[in-house]
Amino acid sequence: MNEIHDDRISIYEIGYLIAASIPEEHVPAEAEKVKKVITDAGATVITEEAPHRQDLAYTMRRKTLAGAYDSYDEAYFGWIKFELGSGSIEAVKKAIEIIPSILRMLLIVTVRESTYLGKRAPAVAVRLSAPADEKKEAVPATIEEMDKSIDEMVKEV
Amino acid sequence: MKKQCYFSQHNIKFIDYKDTDILKKFLNPHGRILSRKRTGISAKYQRQLGVAVKRARFLALLPYVAS
Numbered sequence: 001m002n003e004i005h006d007d008r009i010s011i012y013e014i015g016y017l018i019a020a021s022i023p024e025e026h027v028p029a030e031a032e033k034v035k036k037v038i039t040d041a042g043a044t045v046i047t048e049e050a051p052h053r054q055d056l057a058y059t060m061r062r063k064t065l066a067g068a069y070d071s072y073d074e075a076y077f078g079w080i081k082f083e084l085g086s087g088s089i090e091a092v093k094k095a096i097e098i099i100p101s102i103l104r105m106l107l108i109v110t111v112r113e114s115t116y117l118g119k120r121a122p123a124v125a126v127r128l129s130a131p132a133d134e135k136k137e138a139v140p141a142t143i144e145e146m147d148k149s150i151d152e153m154v155k156e157v
Numbered sequence: 158m159k160k161q162c163y164f165s166q167h168n169i170k171f172i173d174y175k176d177t178d179i180l181k182k183f184l185n186p187h188g189r190i191l192s193r194k195r196t197g198i199s200a201k202y203q204r205q206l207g208v209a210v211k212r213a214r215f216l217a218l219l220p221y222v223a224s
Contacts, residue, residue, distance in 0.1 A: 057220040058217055060217060075217070104215070113170075
């Protein structure tokens with residue numbers, strides 16, 4: 001039974017926050033660590049977004065090894081979507097969670113199609129405005145037709 | 158007149174937790190999820206929206222409580 005589950009390939013996405021205490025020049029290397037854990041497990045990366053610095057909606061606290069708490073108001077947010085067997089995902093999750101620079105991570109099951117609309121939003125707006133242009137073009141055509149039919153009617157009279 | 162579902166209208170099949178600009182349309186100023194009665198979205202997408210908002214809150218993309 002377990003063997004059947006181990007073979008099931010799913011699409012996963014990991015969103016992660018890298019602590020803002022990491023210098024900006026070291027962030028790509030930290031992101032690479034996350035990617036390496038995933039690819040080493042035999043996953044195929046589908047899409048990803050490199051971490052970028054952003055304000056957090058609330059202050060996050062994390063306990064340090066010394067027992068004190070570190071507070072974070074900013075972090076680098078990145079995500080990676082990949083394909084992997086369900087048997088290996090638990091190990092990947094645990095391996096990423098213990099990377100010291102990772103403040104928090106979220107693993108979800110998702111779909112292969114691109115679901116993130118953030119960058120495509122203007123394209124949608126363009127598409128929505130397109131039918132309105134077509135209507136504008138259609139209106140003069142109908143007026144010409146009407147003029148023609150009126151002219152024909154006048155001639156008949 | 159009955160409102161139409163925002164997600165059906167825009168042909169959005171899967172609500173992504175990273176699309177915070179879209180999710181914010183369905184939150185009140187305190188950061189709470191608006192009811193279907195207010196927004197007119199379908200039950201299917203209201204369930205997806207709830208999950209997406211909670212994921213975004215976990216990663217601090219959206220607040221749990223906004224002042």
